Amino acid sequence: MIPEQQLVQQIVDLIHSDQVERNPVLEEFAEQYAELCFDVVGRLQRCVEYLDRGMRSEAVHEATSAPSLLGLVEVIQFDEVRKWGNIVTDLDLAPFPSVPMDIVERLRRECLTEESLAPLLKEYRRCVYQGDQDQCIRLLRELRERDPDNPSWAENLRPLEQDQLPRLLRKAEKALGAGDLRVLRGLLDEMVHPQRLVPIPGEIVTPVKDALMADRRLEAGAQGASLAAGMSQALDEGNMPSLKELLQRWEALCSDDAFRPTTTMTRVAEDARLAHAQAVDKQQAEEALATAISEMRELLAQRRVTSAVLRRH
Numbered sequence: 001m002i003p004e005q006q007l008v009q010q011i012v013d014l015i016h017s018d019q020v021e022r023n024p025v026l027e028e029f030a031e032q033y034a035e036l037c038f039d040v041v042g043r044l045q046r047c048v049e050y051l052d053r054g055m056r057s058e059a060v061h062e063a064t065s066a067p068s069l070l071g072l073v074e075v076i077q078f079d080e081v082r083k084w085g086n087i088v089t090d091l092d093l094a095p096f097p098s099v100p101m102d103i104v105e106r107l108r109r110e111c112l113t114e115e116s117l118a119p120l121l122k123e124y125r126r127c128v129y130q131g132d133q134d135q136c137i138r139l140l141r142e143l144r145e146r147d148p149d150n151p152s153w154a155e156n157l158r159p160l161e162q163d164q165l166p167r168l169l170r171k172a173e174k175a176l177g178a179g180d181l182r183v184l185r186g187l188l189d190e191m192v193h194p195q196r197l198v199p200i201p202g203e204i205v206t207p208v209k210d211a212l213m214a215d216r217r218l219e220a221g222a223q224g225a226s227l228a229a230g231m232s233q234a235l236d237e238g239n240m241p242s243l244k245e246l247l248q249r250w251e252a253l254c255s256d257d258a259f260r261p262t263t264t265m266t267r268v269a270e271d272a273r274l275a276h277a278q279a280v281d282k283q284q285a286e287e288a289l290a291t292a293i294s295e296m297r298e299l300l301a302q303r304r305v306t307s308a309v310l311r312r313h
Contacts (some may be wrong), residue, residue, distance in 0.1 A: 002067060004075050007032050015080050015087070022091045024286050030093035033076070033084075035095040040072050044103045051110060054151045057121075060114045063107055070111070133160055141195035154197060161198035172204050181215050184208050216258035217310060223253055228265040231272040240279045247272055 011029050014020060043062060048067070063069040066241060071142050076101060078084075114121075120143055127135040144153040168190065172245035175183040188208050191200040227250050234243040250269055253259050261269070296313055301306050 001054055002075075004036055004067065004072060006079050007036065008075055012078060013082055015083055020087055020091075022093070023065040030088055030096075034094040036072070037076055037099070039137075040069065040076060041097050041099065043069050044073075044100060046084045046105050051106065055111050055154075056114055057149060059107065060111050063111060070104070070108060073099055088135060088152050102212050113147060117143060120146075133164060137161055137164060141193065144195050157195075161196065165198060165200070168200065169204055172190065172208055176207055176211060179211070181212065184212055188212060213258055216256075217260060220253060220256055220259035224228070224250075224259060224261050224265050227253065228261075229269045235268075235272060235275055240276065241270055243276055243279075247276060 007029065012031060014026065014029065020026070047059040047062050050056070051061065054245075085096075101120070120139055124136060124143065127139060137157065140153050140157040140160070143150075144157065147153065158201040168187065172187050172191075174180075175187060189206075191205050191208065192195075199218065227246055230244060231246045231250070234240075234246060247269070250272075254261070290313070299313060301309060
């Protein structure tokens with residue numbers, strides 16, 4: 001049991017003894033408890049100042065340094081604290097401040113957040129020590145995404161992105177010159193990253209996008225030709241299940257802005273849609289006829305069905 005718990009236990013024992021009167025021992029208890037409460041409230045105020053300045057790690061360090069601040073709050077907020085407050089007032093003993101529970105709850109939430117971010121923070125500190133700027137940028141973006149209200153991540157991220165910018169531009173120029181699409185894809189992901197703070201000049205981003213779009217158009221065109229050939233074959237064979245599946249893939253491909261179908265591809269797709277729609281209509285008509293025949297058979301099986309009912313059906 002820590003000294004603070006011993007003090008509170010002595011106060012609780014005294015309250016339960018029903019022999020509460022002012023004496024040197026009680027005065028000493030009151031002074032020690034008041035000093036403890038003032039110390040706890042002072043540490044809580046320091047924590048909230050850190051939090052207001054975006055310095056959560058410092059606030060959590062203050063809260064978790066021995067003796068644990070949140071632990072002390074639990075100690076001084078004992079069940080009989082209201083009764084103890086009345087005794088202190090009635091006997092004119094050393095007053096103690098109330099604990100700002102709104103700060104306590106805020107600090108608890110921030111401690112939980114810091115705990116959830118601990119693995120990322122550990123990796124980030126390691127990368128800082130090693131001078132790995134690219135990894136620091138990656139980790140700071142993840143921290144910023146998971147902890148958007150903390151301004152320190154953006155403050156640390158911005159200068160790193162500024163330093164990285166010339167290297168990105170040189171890589172982009174080199175990859176564009178070599179037609180290295182793999183590198184260009186990675187660079188574009190970096191350039192348009194949702195957590196990026198330092199914008200990339202449009203005269204660099206646009207050529208990268210154009211180069212990748214040209215490659216996507218070639219690939220989409222090849223896919224479109226393959227799908228058109230498949231639909232044409234399915235039409236010739238009357239293979240409606242295959243035609244349906246190919247049409248679904250065609251519609252998905254058409255939603256890609258990189259796809260530019262030829263006139264022939266479009267005509268095949270229209271023929272396929274018409275044939276599929278006719279097949280669906282025919283199937284629905286056959287199902288409706290089968291249902292009507294089944295209903296008529298049920299009516300004929302009834303002994304007292306009237307001729308009017310039969311004519312209506």
